[in-house]
Amino acid sequence: MITSKNLTKKFGTKVAVDSVSLTLEPGHIYAMLGPNGSGKTTWMKMAAALMKPTSGEILFNGNPVGVESRKQIAYMSTEPYFYSWMSIKDVGRYYQDFFMDFSPEKYESLLRKMELEPSMKTRALSSGMMAKLKIAVTMARNARIYLLDEPFNGIDLLARDEIRACILQEAAADNILVLSSHLVEEMEAISDQAIFIKNGKLVEVRDLEEMRTEEQISMADRYRAIYGHAEVE
């Protein structure tokens, strides 16, 4: 369980995350939605203990996130971050050196499924292949929480299918997945909860099937209602 209490992050005078309070429970895939710059990435980085909050706190099973929580919280950033000398195999070895919950077997099987050649250098990968590699190495961990920042960004349809399958394969009753995206349609079927963030503020957290049943509206409809028509992609 991860709880964000009045979590705030300021960069100079700009407020990136503004007093966000919410609790995420195991057994769900959360879609974290909002246009670019609405604070999704900043929230995730604080949850991953990469960024320090300006005020408020973020707790993992009751304790503030930090070095300890990183053992159980897997974070995947939008941008590639591997060392340029690394091959796909080296990336796996690196995760194995640092994360107790990393399974080399799972990594290998994911690489096979995604048709990634372990001997390839990471600097030679196309953006689609890089996106698949990031997902594969992150999901090869047996973490309690997966924070995936824009897993579908900038990649083709086929790679998206593979990434979607990989995510769904790992979702379980005892883990939490948080996927940020501004590609709303992509998230509609795979997530069951939606977190809407606007200008750094939490708007609401909704159960999607409930919303479809009771109000006959989709996540995309709600998105349009919240953010206006201008920024829907």
Add this chain to the structure above:
Amino acid sequence: MSALLKYELRKTRAMKLIFLGVTAVAEVVFLVSLFLRNNEGNTDNIIGTSALILMLIAIGGIILIGIQSIFTLHRDMNTKQGYMLYMTPRNSYQILGSKMLENGLSLALAGGFFFLLGLLDLTLLFSRLGELERLWGFFMEFLHMFNAEIELDTAQVLSLIFELLTSWLAVVSIAFFADIVSSALLNGKKANGVVTFIFFILLTILLNVIQNLLRKSGICTTITSTLIMQSIVALCYSIGMYFIAAAVMDKYLSV
């Protein structure tokens, strides 16, 4: 921490290999020209030049090892590459510690390597050209004209090398500290670079002031003991910088 150290060493591997390669080439030239020398001294120019180049490589190598560490740290705090470190369950003390250790280790290794190589080359030189010992004596007399105390014995040479390496390590750790403070506290602020530089200069001056004060206090009577004292001060200063920098990193750094 061994895993962190392993990857820190990996980051500097390429440059070390380049230096090793260049050193090997210069060394081969030196040895071949020494071997081919006849009584007229036909290869003396090449011997001299390659010896000079070897010395420059040694100095340059040691300087660059430090500079590369500073750049690596800077990249690890200010680019996405930093996630590789900060997403792992390792704290700032371990992360920075592995960097300091890598630098200290690399400096010690490079220092030791070049010292032994120099010793070997000098021995070969002396054995090949007996008359050079005369030259050496001449050189020592020349030195004595300036400072009668200088007595180039092994202990002094070793402590001098040690002092140079530790001072350089101290400079690198001051740079680490200044860079960390600026990345963690002044990130995005305009005068960032200038402030960092001023910080760096002030901390370097402080180290020198401490060393001077201790030197003048008269605890150390010989050159060797003075050099060792300075080395210890530099080492302690580096360790101090490390602890404060890691604490700042721990509390304030966002990547």
Add this chain to the structure above:
Amino acid sequence: MNYDPMTPIWLQVATQIKQQIVTGVLPPGAKLPGGRDLAVQYGINPNTAARIYQEMEREGVCETKRGLGTFVTEDTAVVCRLREEMACQAVKRFLADTKSLGLKKDEILALIQKEEDLNDNK
């Protein structure tokens, strides 16, 4: 997989599975994929996948055998009833559509006859 985002997704997938049961693609007693596989196969949330089997079980269309998995019911009467229900719904939809165009019962019947004749001549 494309879903109508305004209709609950469990309902859409359940309808597809029922169609497969009615048409015999999934015969009585056939083993259905596990919850996770269903989720991956249809690209849907695992909770939604679980809901599908819950609802279909409630309707008696499938049953879960402990430790073995979920199976299509072997009760052919249930399948027949399901077939009837689905046919009934299809006709209702068709009638609603054609009536909204202002067609009368006779016209609708005539149209059906005409389309069928065309198909037979093909």
